[in-house]
Amino acid sequence: MNKFLMASLIILGTILVLMVVLDAVVLSLKKRKKLPANRIGRYFQQNLFKFNAFVFLLIFCIIWVIPLIVGVLGSFTSQYTFEYHPGQLIPEDGFTVDNYKHFFNYRNSASGERYPVERWMLNSFIVSASSTLLYLLFAGLSAYALVFMKFKFRNVLFTFMLFTMVIPGVATMTPQIANMANLGISRSLLALILPGLGGVGGLYLIRQFFLGIPKDLIESARMDGASDFRIFLKVVLPVGKSVFFVQGLFCFMGSWNDLLWPQIILGTSDPSLWTLQVGIAALSQSKTANTIGLNLASAMFSAVPIILLYIFTQNRIIEGVAASGVKG
Amino acid sequence: MNEQKLTTVGEYAYKQSRTRDFLKRYGMALVFIAPHLIFFLAFCIYPLIYGIIMSLFKYNIADPSQNEWRGFGNFITILFRADNIYHKEFWYAMGNTALFAVVVVPLSIIIPLFMAICINAKPKGYKLFRSLIYLPSVLPVSASGVIFTALFGFLFGYINQWFGVSIDWLNSNPMLAWLVILLLCLWGGWGGNFIILNAGLKNVDKSLYEAAAVDGCTGMRRALAVTLPAIKQQMVLCIFNTIIGYFGLYGQIYVLTNAGPITDSTNHATMSIMWYIQNLINSGNYSVYGMVSAMGLILGIIIGIITAIQLIITRERKSGTKRSNEFAEYLKARGSANE
Numbered sequence: 001m002n003k004f005l006m007a008s009l010i011i012l013g014t015i016l017v018l019m020v021v022l023d024a025v026v027l028s029l030k031k032r033k034k035l036p037a038n039r040i041g042r043y044f045q046q047n048l049f050k051f052n053a054f055v056f057l058l059i060f061c062i063i064w065v066i067p068l069i070v071g072v073l074g075s076f077t078s079q080y081t082f083e084y085h086p087g088q089l090i091p092e093d094g095f096t097v098d099n100y101k102h103f104f105n106y107r108n109s110a111s112g113e114r115y116p117v118e119r120w121m122l123n124s125f126i127v128s129a130s131s132t133l134l135y136l137l138f139a140g141l142s143a144y145a146l147v148f149m150k151f152k153f154r155n156v157l158f159t160f161m162l163f164t165m166v167i168p169g170v171a172t173m174t175p176q177i178a179n180m181a182n183l184g185i186s187r188s189l190l191a192l193i194l195p196g197l198g199g200v201g202g203l204y205l206i207r208q209f210f211l212g213i214p215k216d217l218i219e220s221a222r223m224d225g226a227s228d229f230r231i232f233l234k235v236v237l238p239v240g241k242s243v244f245f246v247q248g249l250f251c252f253m254g255s256w257n258d259l260l261w262p263q264i265i266l267g268t269s270d271p272s273l274w275t276l277q278v279g280i281a282a283l284s285q286s287k288t289a290n291t292i293g294l295n296l297a298s299a300m301f302s303a304v305p306i307i308l309l310y311i312f313t314q315n316r317i318i319e320g321v322a323a324s325g326v327k328g
Numbered sequence: 329m330n331e332q333k334l335t336t337v338g339e340y341a342y343k344q345s346r347t348r349d350f351l352k353r354y355g356m357a358l359v360f361i362a363p364h365l366i367f368f369l370a371f372c373i374y375p376l377i378y379g380i381i382m383s384l385f386k387y388n389i390a391d392p393s394q395n396e397w398r399g400f401g402n403f404i405t406i407l408f409r410a411d412n413i414y415h416k417e418f419w420y421a422m423g424n425t426a427l428f429a430v431v432v433v434p435l436s437i438i439i440p441l442f443m444a445i446c447i448n449a450k451p452k453g454y455k456l457f458r459s460l461i462y463l464p465s466v467l468p469v470s471a472s473g474v475i476f477t478a479l480f481g482f483l484f485g486y487i488n489q490w491f492g493v494s495i496d497w498l499n500s501n502p503m504l505a506w507l508v509i510l511l512l513c514l515w516g517g518w519g520g521n522f523i524i525l526n527a528g529l530k531n532v533d534k535s536l537y538e539a540a541a542v543d544g545c546t547g548m549r550r551a552l553a554v555t556l557p558a559i560k561q562q563m564v565l566c567i568f569n570t571i572i573g574y575f576g577l578y579g580q581i582y583v584l585t586n587a588g589p590i591t592d593s594t595n596h597a598t599m600s601i602m603w604y605i606q607n608l609i610n611s612g613n614y615s616v617y618g619m620v621s622a623m624g625l626i627l628g629i630i631i632g633i634i635t636a637i638q639l640i641i642t643r644e645r646k647s648g649t650k651r652s653n654e655f656a657e658y659l660k661a662r663g664s665a666n667e
Binding site: 177256260 | 354356357360361363364365367370375376378387389449450453454457458461462464467469470472473474475477478479481483485488524526579605620
């Protein structure tokens with residue numbers, strides 16, 4: 001067994017054991033009311049659970065990020081290390097960017113053609129960005145009409161839409177393929193963008209937010225003679241910035257991370273159509289020592305944009321997820 | 329003649345004013361709602377109807393002239409014909425998916441609940457811990473799958489080297505392959521539950537705890553009697569979301585094992601239902617689409633039933649609060665009458 005691993009396991013185990021012992025001591029002292037009256041005593045009197053939680057979370061998070069560290073470091077590890085010194089996190093022959101170079105020059109073993117990697121990234125970006133922007137526009141307009149405009153059957157319409165959310169995607173997946181074929185857009189990126197635009201989930205979130213905007217604001221804008229488009233652009237959009245942002249993030253990440261539908265639609269014949277996820281999944285089917293580093297490097301290409309997005313917007317994302325649970 | 333012309337003009341004007349009136353009242357709303365509504369009808373409602381029709385045929389996607397009417401034949405084959413390959417494979421994949429869900433769903437409720445309780449104690453740096461715990465859940469499954477493939481590889485995998493063992497995790501024993509799939513699902517699968525439960529815990533009324541402490545209720549008892557009921561709504565939401573989510577289990581299996589390893593009894597030991605449907609679609613057999621959409625509908629009905637159960641449970645809770653509110657009002661009214 002690896003010495004470094006052994007040492008770290010022993011350290012983590014000792015910390016856990018020490019924590020349990022400390023708990024037992026503090027609890028027994030507490031029971032006998034003999035906790036020292038100094039600062040440490042008072043801290044443990046009040047914050048024993050907090051302290052335990054801290055230690056536990058620290059250990060948990062160290063274990064939790066190991067796969068990520070392996071992913072990042074492995075993508076900079078040379079083929080030589082993978083083959084002759086497997087399992088080294090910090091390779092003896094130093095870090096290299098060969099895997100990334102290899103990724104951009106990787107050839108299909110059957111046909112000998114180079115995989116158009118930059119096309120995959122461009123495709124992924126086009127699909128995610130355009131489906132996000134179009135969905136926000138359409139769902140925003142629709143939510144505006146459903147909340148601020150009075151017309152017959154609007155609640156009936158919305159309730160009907162909500163009920164269709166019960167239908168899972170798998171029930172409509174096969175006919176959706178036939179639908180795309182009938183429209184003549186199967187094997188094209190349009191088939192990845194269009195079906196998502198009819199989704200109801202985001203519309204629901206945006207409508208919930210719009211319901212909280214005071215009606216007087218809209219009414220007074222109408223009194224001033226502003227048209228509905230103007231109100232939408234100048235009043236509702238600035239007020240609803242946060243919900244659009246959160247919904248946009250969800251849309252973008254969902255469509256960037258999607259694997260099943262692009263795989264089915266884009267097929268295996270023409271790699272220049274693939275999105276990044278499809279390409280990586282296809283590359284990952286070969287699992288030899290030559291391709292571990294390459295696969296990890298390609299995984300980093302799909303993960304890093306999402307990680308960056310997450311780092312900069314994590315509070316918004318977490319709030320958004322939390323809100324979907326508290327209200328829904 | 330003259331008269332007729334006059335009425336025509338009148339009718340025309342009337343009609344015109346009616347159309348204009350209609351457009352004035354509803355035109356804007358239509359313009360606003362139309363883009364989304366068109367896509368909604370074309371890509372949510374139409375496929376559903378189309379799928380029901382497809383499932384009644386032996387549907388050929390490449391050449392519609394070869395479609396054969398089968399009635400409920402596809403459904404009968406899938407549900408009852410035990411010697412049919414579609415029946416066997418479908419229920420094998422269903423069984424796999426359901427068993428996997430039975431194992432993974434409790435874990436992906438209990439672990440996040442525990443972590444949420446720890447985070448809710450607000451130790452130092454809890455925001456950093458929270459975002460680290462949620463991070464794997466935003467990663468694309470192909471990326472995290474590739475990382476786990478590298479970790480659990482046979483000859484060159486990190487885990488084998490670190491622990492000095494040589495186990496072929498992904499390609500020998502189906503149970504080992506399932507274990508790796510389970511680990512991947514646990515690594516990137518419960519972040520949403522964790523955030524939702526954490527938010528639920530944060531919103532629990534502090535006075536409830538104080539009242540419980542006054543009554544001498546602490547520790548485990550407090551967690552069971554105060555905390556759990558207070559976050560019941562979030563728990564129900566998480567449980568059902570997770571169940572429904574794991575019926576769509578696909579990416580983890582595709583990247584890690586591609587439904588391997590091959591055993592004596594089957595070529596696809598770790599096959600999930602979504603993997604099976606995807607495999608049928610990509611198999612190059614153009615006349616299988618009717619059968620596949622029948623499968624999709626059966627799976628959809630099962631998921632629909634699960635969702636219906638969830639709706640019934642949450643509705644019960646709502647009527648419960650309504651009743652308790654009514655009761656509180658009744659008590660108030662009686663109290664004021666007594667004074």
